[in-house]
Amino acid sequence: MMSKKSKDSLINVSKNEVWKHDLDSSNFETNDINEATSLLLDSYKTYNGRQFLNDDDLNCLLPSDKIELERSTLSYLLMRHRWKGNFCSPVKEKLNTSGTTILDIGCGSGLWAIDMGLNHPSSSIIAIDIDPFKFPSSDRCPPNVCFLTCNAIYGIPFPQNTFDFVNISMMWSVFSEAQWILVIKELVRVLKHDGWIEFTEPDPMVRNRGKKLTWLLECFSKACQEIRDVNVHIHEKIPNYIKEMDELKDLTCMSVDYPLGGWYGCFGDYALKNFKRVFQGLVFLPKYMEMSDEEFNGLLNGCLEEANKNKAFFTIYKCFAKKVSGEVSII
Template identity: 45%
Template structure:
């Protein structure tokens, strides 16, 4: 099974892959974005974005001090199959793959441009181009653990229900799913921040809706929730500085932000500068939430 999954997930380096990249990407303001009307992802898929995602990943590692909270560690040590949905550059899956060489890890993402080269990830880790909203391309009961991190802006609420339903299909019985989402409703948000959030139409309740989405699939049980608060701004020391950098780079990557705000590029940049200043002065903070649940036999 391990060899079959890894062969299936081998993203390759051939002409067909190059053709896919040419047809699924577009360049806007010098940044690369997904070129698919069905995809809601607002952020770029280039090297600059991969560097930002590295900062975001490091912040969560610092906050939680664990790769996962689901009780899957013993199974990973003896040999498990793991799916990472929306893996991006593969930071999480590479780290966990190194720690658990007996297990098999498959990362899927609609953008292949961020996948690491073959010689820069463990041999028990593979990557596959896939739009999870069109269905997860694996047989039922394939995986022991499914991990989904920071897909808050990638799925609509309806799509979340569909994806979680399909996640349960590919999960083995007694397997676990773990979902990490951020809370866009930042504590002590200033006027500039409120303007950005309101104009962008962010669904600030997706983290709170996650238990309802998980509960909608009656095969999932033992739902647990862990959250962590982090500072944003210089007032929070090194972590706060990184968090502010991560937030600004994410907002700068939203190519349509200035249009939504009805501002010029310079006016939008000035607003972001005010936003960062407010976050520091107000000693603002944000939250990450982790939800994990187990697939149970339904009698």
């Protein structure tokens, strides 16, 4: 039987427990390591050669493997370049004040959190993700950045009014609409009065698209909704979710276009490659479209040629809002 300390060292994502390291304990048994390894391997499943998190409560559309980690890294670098920074909320002055706290949801490889930690050494950054194996090693992190294993749909493990700034970016492929509402309520709960929350999500419906890309995107949208209950057009809903919350005010929405293809130079070429990798990760899509993998790859390549020829682009939106002050006026 596993010792209690060994059980505590495992990652229980659904209960949002922190991964603890206790290898110095004299009670740590060799067979515990084997059992722990087995349980961690059970955290994943393989489908069409790609690795996915193995949890029935998850709606994640994209894989959780090295290939996806590399794609999401490219996505982050493109985002930072296109937006000329890591945030648009009016918090720059606050972030350079000692004691400021930042929360990053769905941090992935943690590049956003690391950049923020380096650029704003007076702030403390907590970055959370459901998959801890994406986290960078401690020697790659500034001292003011911490990573935590957490599934946000079960709640954020912090008291109310904890963070000055909350960031949630490119989570379109993760939550159902019902889960989005739960998560947003939790994020507002842990946000301080007068703190800011910022959302960054894409509109997947590429403009200047041809017939092939139109068909692909329509099938993609339907498949995500029918198979995983995920609305990939969540960028349309987020402003309304914010408006419906009495705790938030000063909503601002901004957008930036992302050109797809070499017609726009190096950026467009990389953006198109990233776009292709997203669809390569949607391994359920060929079956939904009643196509073989070979036929699907042919269609995808045709779509990319079409996008480049038509000078296609898509748009990414940012919405940010402020939590109302907790002060009560006395008349």
